[in-house]
Amino acid sequence: MTESPTPALPVTFRPGRTRAVLLTVGTVMFVVITAVALMLEQLGPGERASFIFTAALFLGVLALLSRPKVVADENGVTVVNITRTRRLAWAEILRVNLRPGDPWVFLDLSDGTSMPALGIQPGIAKQQAIRDARALRALAETRGTGPDAG
Structure with a gap:
């Protein structure tokens, strides 16, 4: 094993690429689902709210997965x-x-x-x-x- 120099403290380790992918996908999904809900004229206010709530739920789950x-x-x-x-x-x-x-x-x-x-x-x-x-x-x-x- 190669010796690794100790980093200066404080230091934060996080999976940056994974985090970027999760947050990007979550944001894009939220925007697309919300836009679809707002563009579909046959949807009532409750159905639109349901679409937007579902999109927010997806974004929330992906944000939670990006937390570590x-x-x-x-x-x-x-x-x-x-x-x-x-x-x-x-x-x-x-x-x-x-x-x-x-x-x-x-x-x-x-x-x-x-x-x-x-x-x-x-x-x-x-x-x-x-x-x-x-x-x-x-x-x-x-x-x-x-x-x-x-």
């Missing part, structure tokens, strides 16, 4: 997944894993559990995800207890 990120600062890491946010001290992170085929990074924690960190995912930008995982691993090893603790 991992924020590292001097005191630890904040993992923002789709619906949950968890703050971890550096000492709680024993290992940062991104194995071939993993959909995102997993953090091995000092309480014996493993936690997904969806903010680093190899989906569209595999090489960026590998760099981000290595940078987070380097930070965890220098600031926390390291991979040999426990």
Whole structure:
């Protein structure tokens, strides 16, 4: 494994391309469905509202899916997944894993559990995800207890 220099803190890791695609598709879908609802003259006000509500719901779901990120600062890491946010001290992170085929990074924690960190995912930008995982691993090893603790 190549040594990765530790990035300056604070640093935010997020799947930028995936986020851009999700938000762009959601916005385009909202605009198109809303325009169709407004252009169809045979629709009543309730049906138009239903179209627009459905479009807003699609946009909301895609915005929620674009939410994941991992924020590292001097005191630890904040993992923002789709619906949950968890703050971890550096000492709680024993290992940062991104194995071939993993959909995102997993953090091995000092309480014996493993936690997904969806903010680093190899989906569209595999090489960026590998760099981000290595940078987070380097930070965890220098600031926390390291991979040999426990």
